[in-house]
Amino acid sequence: MEKLLGLDVGLARIGVAVCDPLGLAARPLTVIERRSKREDFDTLADIARREEVRAVICGLPLNMDGSEGQQARTTRKWAERLARALRAILGRTYPVIFWDERLSTFAAQEILTATGMDVPEDAAAAAVILQSYLDARKRGDRSDYGRVELN
Numbered sequence: 001m002e003k004l005l006g007l008d009v010g011l012a013r014i015g016v017a018v019c020d021p022l023g024l025a026a027r028p029l030t031v032i033e034r035r036s037k038r039e040d041f042d043t044l045a046d047i048a049r050r051e052e053v054r055a056v057i058c059g060l061p062l063n064m065d066g067s068e069g070q071q072a073r074t075t076r077k078w079a080e081r082l083a084r085a086l087r088a089i090l091g092r093t094y095p096v097i098f099w100d101e102r103l104s105t106f107a108a109q110e111i112l113t114a115t116g117m118d119v120p121e122d123a124a125a126a127a128v129i130l131q132s133y134l135d136a137r138k139r140g141d142r143s144d145y146g147r148v149e150l151n
Contacts, residue, residue, distance in 0.1 A: 002023065002053070002054035002055065003018060003019060003020070003021050003023075003051060003052055003053045003054060004018070004019050004023065004053055004054065004055050004056070004057050004130060004133075004134075005017070005018055005044075005047065005048055005051065005053040005055070005056045006018070006019070006026055006056075006057045006059075006126045006127060006129050006130025006131075006133070007044075007056060007057065007058045007059060007126055007129075008059045008104060008105075008122055008123075008125040008126040008129055009058060009059060009075055009078060009079075010034075010122060011034070012034055013031050013032065013033055013034060013122045014031065014032040014034065014040065014044070014122070014126075015028070015031055015120070015121075015122030015123045015124070015125050015127075016028075016029045016030045016031065016032060016044075016047060016123060016126050017029050017123060017127035017129070017130045018047075018051050018053065018130075019130055019131075019134060023134050023138075024134070025131070025134075026126075026127040026128075026130035026131040026134060027127055028119045028120070028123035028124050028127045029047070029051075029123060029126070030047070030123055031120040031122045031123050032044070037078075037081060037085075038085075041081070041082055041085035041086070041089065042085075042089065044082065044085075044086070045086055045089040045090055048086060048090065048094060049090060053094070054094070055094055055095045055096070055097060056079075056083075056086075056094055056095070056096045056097065057097050057098075057099050057130050057133045058075065058079045058082075058096050058097065058098055058099070059075075059098075059099060059100075059101030059104060059125070059126070059129040060072055060075055060076070060098040060099060060100060060145050060146075061075060061101055061102075062100055062101070062102055062145075064102065075098075076098070076146070076148075079096045079098070079148050080096075080148045082096060082148075083096045083148040083149075084150065087150055093149065093151070095147055095148065095149045096147060096148040096149075097145075097147045098145035098146045098147060099129055099130075099132060099133045099145055100132070100143070100145060101125070101129050104125045104128040104129050104132070105121065105125045107125075107128045108121055108124035108125040108127070108128050109121060109124075111124060111128070112124055
């Protein structure tokens with residue numbers, strides 16, 4: 001197993017979560033206030049290095065019917081740039097795996113309300129996305145929303 005980084009990429013903020021090395025549980029980590037791609041990628045590279053992650057799970061904003069709209073296409077392009085930036089900054093490749101993020105913000109709001117946790121909503125949404133991926137992997141679910149894997 002390996003530590004993974006979970007991302008909920010928004011226009012103004014990026015929610016960040018991480019899982020334990022066994023891939024059992026995701027936890028909210030932080031929120032990055034978007035500035036520029038370079039600054040955002042530098043910050044994510046620092047987190048990836050510090051947390052010793054091996055891959056990134058990036059929420060893919062699908063339409064409710066499962067189709068991909070403009071926001072999903074934009075996220076895919078951004079994730080490809082992130083993968084290239086991580087390779088350039090950290091000197092190795094990090095696969096970026098896309099995962100369905102539909103209703104992750106709603107689920108995060110429910111969890112935060114039910115538990116009273118004092119965690120930023122975007123970070124909680126990233127944890128929901130990452131936990132969904134971990135749970136699917138445990139079940140042997142082979143759902144595939146694509147990935148960026150540089151040589």
